[in-house]
Amino acid sequence: MALPEASAPDGAKLFKNQCATCHTIHASDPKRQGPTLDGVYGRKAGSVADFHYSPGFAQADWNWDEAHLDPWLANPQAVIPGAIMPYHQGKAEVRTAIIGYLKDLH
Secondary structure, three states, X not given: OOOOOOOOOXXXXXXXXXXXXXXXXXXXXXXXXXXXXXXXXXXXXXXXXOOOOOHHHHHOOOEOOHHHHHHHHHOHHHHOOOOOOOOOOOOHHHHHHHHHHHHHHO
């Protein structure tokens, strides 16, 4: 008897459970500890108006995409030294699901 295939992680659910404490997905939502992720995919890093970023973001001269979001979610401080984000996600499939969800919001 074959085991049932595992379903892909649900990016929206993962975002709600792991990211929504600090981030919103609508620019009109009340501010939280982290910047809004409304339109984050493709946006220049560190560019949300009226959000105080850690100093390392001044050196981030790139836009958020898979190539930057994946290592960021795995270890933010390795991508931007001094970044203030305690989240670290070691599971590639979870990062991929969250990134897919953020990309779909774009």
